[in-house]
Amino acid sequence: MKGISLWVLSTITVLVLLFGYHTSTSSSMASGPGVVATPVPTPAPGTGTPAAGGSTVTGPVAPTRWGPVQVQLTVQNGKISNVQVVQYPNGNSRDREINDYALPVLVQDTLNAQSADIDMVSGATVTSEGYLQSLQGALDKAGR
Numbered sequence: 001m002k003g004i005s006l007w008v009l010s011t012i013t014v015l016v017l018l019f020g021y022h023t024s025t026s027s028s029m030a031s032g033p034g035v036v037a038t039p040v041p042t043p044a045p046g047t048g049t050p051a052a053g054g055s056t057v058t059g060p061v062a063p064t065r066w067g068p069v070q071v072q073l074t075v076q077n078g079k080i081s082n083v084q085v086v087q088y089p090n091g092n093s094r095d096r097e098i099n100d101y102a103l104p105v106l107v108q109d110t111l112n113a114q115s116a117d118i119d120m121v122s123g124a125t126v127t128s129e130g131y132l133q134s135l136q137g138a139l140d141k142a143g144r
Contacts, residue, residue, distance in 0.1 A: 054081055059138030062130035067091055069130030073138045080114050080144075083107045083135075088127060098124045106131050115139070 054076030061068045067089030074082035085103050089095040102124030109118040116136045120128035 055142065057138045057141040058086065059134035059136070059141070061087060062133035062137075064089065064126045064130040066095055066126050069127060069134055071131060071134040071138050073135075073142060075142045075144070078144075080111060083110050085131070088130075099127055102127055103131075110135060115144070 054074040056072060056074045058072045059070060061070045068087045069085070069089070070087040072084045072086050073080055085107065088099050088103060090099065102121040105121050106118065106128060110116070116132055116139055118132070120132070
């Protein structure tokens, strides 16, 4: 009898822990097509303001599983002088946490490479794919 009681209590404990675990996708805000990321009024971390005298081009909105991604470039004297991420997934705290880390890395890699030939950021694959898609569209518009 003691063994059965212990087994029942253990099973109940495991079930409570299992169903009580919240993942980043368990939020109603992170559910598929209904997520809409809005443009951020300030530049993403690691980006500055557009340089004077350069031409600014905006890439297409790249729809991703977690929300749209859109990149804006400033090209001055044939070089990428500035990158801003106009839209990115920010529907929940996990999206913000990932993108606060990933976007500055992607922006700096773009400025260093002066092209879309950059690596994706581990842990931010979806955002990285959207970023690269919008970045390539902006580069195409800029004739690069």
